Amino acid sequence: MGDRTTIYDIAKRLNITAATVSRALSNNSKISKKTRELVFKTAEEMNYRQNKLALALKSGKSNNVGVIVPRIDRNIFSAVIRGIEENLHSEGYQVIICQSHDDEKLEIENIDALINAQVDGIIMSLTLETSEKNKAIKRIVKKGIPLIFFDRKKDIEGVSTVTINDFEGGYKATQHLIDQGCKEIAHLAGDFAIEIYEDRYKGYREALSDNGIEFREEFLIHTSSKVEDGQKATRALLKLKERPDAIFSASDFVALGAIQELRAQGIKIPQDFCVVGFSNEPFTKFMELSMSTIDQSPRDMGKIAANVFLEQVTNNDNVKIQKKVVLAPELLIRDSSSRLPIK
Amino acid sequence: MGDRTTIYDIAKRLNITAATVSRALSNNSKISKKTRELVFKTAEEMNYRQNKLALALKSGKSNNVGVIVPRIDRNIFSAVIRGIEENLHSEGYQVIICQSHDDEKLEIENIDALINAQVDGIIMSLTLETSEKNKAIKRIVKKGIPLIFFDRKKDIEGVSTVTINDFEGGYKATQHLIDQGCKEIAHLAGDFAIEIYEDRYKGYREALSDNGIEFREEFLIHTSSKVEDGQKATRALLKLKERPDAIFSASDFVALGAIQELRAQGIKIPQDFCVVGFSNEPFTKFMELSMSTIDQSPRDMGKIAANVFLEQVTNNDNVKIQKKVVLAPELLIRDSSSRLPIK
DNA sequence: CTGTTAGCGCGTTCAA
């Protein structure tokens, strides 16, 4: 019933040895054309399928690649995974999904589970970093398992990264606001312990300074990435003696909260106030007043991460490949910041 | 370097046998407390980790569960997967993701790849069904691999299902529109070859008839689930001599298109026209005019599907378990259909 | 309570 046919079964049927069958099937050594064809034919007849598990045990390669993300039901991550899956599946790899829930302990657990499952590679987006985790990461590297960070990266010897240029994203968003005539631009930032948020902030600062605009401490507010935080922060900004006339938010959700609060206070967007978010979450496009944002091309990010893995695993030289791919962010100008008739 | 320590290594160190180590580690047979502790201690010291691959080969169980969805970057599917992962990971299973892209050939490929990888179970949401695929599904059942359909199901002997009551969803949405005073309710439907769409339609019909409202052929339009299709269909509806005054759409995206078109034509929502969608896509909540919709609690769906799998795999009786879990859809009344000051 | 043996299915020596 559930019995699989093995190479032994087909060997027996053909009165040859399993080894011969194995060789014939793998097209490798010198096998007489006759027996090879015979083997293929009866393999087909008996509906033979190679047992991946045995192969994995034998070779130490599982043909699985692990992916760790904070959570899968977030557009950027599911899109990246989609890209990864698309490029890996065609190469015979299966993708194993783990969620860290931004919980470091869980993330370490996931890492060890994947190592233990002998995945051929790990592609992940980091949560906050601590020394404990660094040890877990070292374990991956030490085992010689290809490791690739995407989005939330960290510079570690032997680890490849695929990211967008967050600095440029911050710069472009801010420059765009300035181009629209905004002078007092606030920034709703993420946690600087995560590199990408610091980079976006740096881009913001650079754009300000390149345009001779002074940075104001009170225009920088740190938030989580929840909608309510955007509302709260915006309320605070509007209470200032000198109000800003634009917001660049490092998160689309926070930018949404900002827009909600602005409209609640009767402030006209984009006439009196412009807003730009970050990530191109699907809802930004569907809002009544569509939101300008930065696209991170997450699906490409996934595809590229997958390709980097493939290069690394294909590479036979014992020279370690360590790639740093940086994608260009794309500014999407939409209603929330479009004073001029662009597009 | 990358060498793992095996039970042989620790057996050698302790001058005992690998079998003893295995038994001690698995806490199973009667092992002297002393040796067990000794084994655990040195296992710890030598940083032993059980080789899942060997275990898998031996037992025929991979500890992997395959999940096939049309595409992962769609809220309902990523949310379901999130739920599945959460409930399975804690039980020691890894989740393998496959995308069918609504392409039947690819879906069959995925099925065979998963069978071949000897997953312990398959949880999937079907694309369109044909005889070819039925054969592939039979292959799963025949191998005795637990199979669970979610969302898009199909009645097959030996296959469990976890779905929402789509009929009830359609009924509730329609009844709600009637309660709002709408009399001429159109339905934008999906492909009836997929059961869930037919069920939603049937619920719509039943609600109409229960309220003594006549069904009109011209108020039923089939669409894909794209925004543009919603616009197009709505345009067609508005050209009718007798226009509808409400739309129940089987898809949030299509409902969005409808709302866009209605507003473009200057029709006031919800005063002159009400709209209800289906699926509770995240954007429905964030729209300026938030959209009423039906929530499918996809995360719960995933969790339950995972649990059904666990029950099935834990079940030792050779009685086959075949569960049919039907979740209740929840109507979320929001701006697009809320004439009365509800909530 | 523990050692011995065998086998899961495959690829890969070493001989022939």
Next chain:
DNA sequence: TTGAACGCGCTAACAG
């Protein structure tokens, strides 16, 4: 060109 034998790491059957 093919066969025989072995090992990947683990568990289970059968002794003792």
